[in-house]
Amino acid sequence: MSLRYTNNRARRVCRAESRAARAILAGLSAVVVLALASPLYAQNDGSARIRVIKPFIGYEETFQWSDVPEIISEGTKAKEGADALEYAWASDLFFEKQIWQLQFSYKNVRTIDVDYPTADGKLKTKRVWYLVYSVTNTGKQLKAVQDESVKSDVSQTIVDENRKAIKFEFPSNNLKGVYRGEEVTYANGDEEGAIEFVPRFVFASASIQDRLVYERKTPDGLFYGQKRGSEEGVYYDSFDPIAFAKIARKEGRKGQSFLDTTRVSNHKILPGETVWGIATWSDVDPRIDKFSIYVSGLTNALRWELAEEETDSDQVGAGRDVWRKVLKINFFNPGDEAHSGKEIYNNLPGELDYEWIYL
Numbered sequence: 001m002s003l004r005y006t007n008n009r010a011r012r013v014c015r016a017e018s019r020a021a022r023a024i025l026a027g028l029s030a031v032v033v034l035a036l037a038s039p040l041y042a043q044n045d046g047s048a049r050i051r052v053i054k055p056f057i058g059y060e061e062t063f064q065w066s067d068v069p070e071i072i073s074e075g076t077k078a079k080e081g082a083d084a085l086e087y088a089w090a091s092d093l094f095f096e097k098q099i100w101q102l103q104f105s106y107k108n109v110r111t112i113d114v115d116y117p118t119a120d121g122k123l124k125t126k127r128v129w130y131l132v133y134s135v136t137n138t139g140k141q142l143k144a145v146q147d148e149s150v151k152s153d154v155s156q157t158i159v160d161e162n163r164k165a166i167k168f169e170f171p172s173n174n175l176k177g178v179y180r181g182e183e184v185t186y187a188n189g190d191e192e193g194a195i196e197f198v199p200r201f202v203f204a205s206a207s208i209q210d211r212l213v214y215e216r217k218t219p220d221g222l223f224y225g226q227k228r229g230s231e232e233g234v235y236y237d238s239f240d241p242i243a244f245a246k247i248a249r250k251e252g253r254k255g256q257s258f259l260d261t262t263r264v265s266n267h268k269i270l271p272g273e274t275v276w277g278i279a280t281w282s283d284v285d286p287r288i289d290k291f292s293i294y295v296s297g298l299t300n301a302l303r304w305e306l307a308e309e310e311t312d313s314d315q316v317g318a319g320r321d322v323w324r325k326v327l328k329i330n331f332f333n334p335g336d337e338a339h340s341g342k343e344i345y346n347n348l349p350g351e352l353d354y355e356w357i358y359l
Contacts, residue, residue: 049110051346053327053354055101059181061301061325062144063096070307071117098143098184100195100267101299103136109293109331109344112250114243127242129281130249131293132258137195139186139271144179188272198265199297201279204235206290233288237261237279247278280328288348293329294359301325303358323358329352 071090109131115123146235186193239260248258259267260278279293304322330353332345347353 005158026299049107050105050134051067053104053106055103055140055299056356057099057101057142057299057301059142059144061099061303062142062181063179064303065092065094066304067091067306067328068093096144097300098141099301100141100298101301102195102197103138104133104298104327105136105297106131106133106329107251108346109215109333111344112243112247114240114246116242126282127284128240128285130243130247130281130283131201132276133246133279133295134274134276135197135264135269135298136274137193137269137271139188139190139193141152141184141186141193142181143184147178147180147183188270190271191268193271194268196265196268197275197297199261199277199279201237201261201281202294203235203237203281203284204292204294205285205288206292219300233285233331235284237281240282243280243282244278251278289333291331292331292359293331295327295329296324296359298326326357326359328355328357 009265045048071087074087074333109129111127111129114128115125118124239262244258244260252258256276261276261277261279263276264275267275302324304320306320330347330351332347332349334345
């Protein structure tokens with residue numbers, strides 16, 4: 001065997017090994033690129049990243065001081081003196097509430113094209129926006145309790161028009177003292193700690209969010225609303241059986257089942273239990289690039305404020321503006337109306353990914 005042949009053979013082997021090495025490196029590079037891209041782009045098998053928002057209950061959410069205008073208004077109608085003082089106890093009352101909050105997990109909002117049959121027997125394709133989510137009852141709740149080490153006075157002495165001292169005993173719930181938060185924990189499966197999740201998913205374009213307000217007297221009785229004339233850019237989730245089935249096949253894993261918004265409302269979630277669901281929106285303006293999803297029903301926390309012009313009303317429930325705690329998730333959909341299949345980013349430029357607000 002000649003030296004020239006040996007050298008040529010060695011060169012061929014080296015070139016082959018070099019090509020193999022480059023192929024391996026290229027494959028590794030592709031894996032790295034896919035690994036880096038996986039959190040940003042949708043996966044057809046439903047394996048995209050799931051984000052978890054753990055429960056956060058503020059101590060100040062467990063109680064509130066407030067007047068009861070329906071009772072105070074009766075005092076204004078009574079005669080001055082002892083008769084009027086009979087209603088004074090309804091001022092500055094202490095209201096306490098045991099607060100629960102579900103753990104919320106979700107995948108970024110996506111779109112899917114769905115074929116719907118028409119009256120003439122043909123198919124019409126429509127784009128549906130959807131959110132895959134889950135809620136978990138952690139079994140942990142929070143309530144406010146009075147600190148027994150702090151002595152409190154639940155009575156008040158008032159001098160009437162005849163300069164006679166009258167001592168008022170306030171109701172037991174009108175505590176005057178220092179309070180602390182106390183965690184209540186329910187064991188897995190304990191029915192006493194079960195939570196009814198009645199969700200509402202509202203898709204709102206960023207362009208109209210500054211006009212969103214709470215309307216207590218909406219026809220559907222829901223707390224979320226907007227001023228008249230600002231309906232454009234607001235979409236409510238609705239059950240779409242055709243789209244729901246297609247999304248469930250795409251996103252579901254083996255043994256996993258999904259509930260629509262209606263069915264999940266009829267299911268009491270026990271401590272330690274997790275329920276998966278899908279929210280869908282149709283006929284969304286494809287030009288929307290910045291939007292938020294408002295999720296209500298995740299907690300029973302609420303606040304209210306008395307309207308000054310109606311504090312003398314004797315109508316039960318009148319004279320109050322009520323706000324409920326809602327999860328706001330911000331999204332950014334870059335591109336134009338031809339957007340299809342690509343992951344939508346979980347943020348609005350310059351804003352938080354999500355936040356808890358009162359609406």
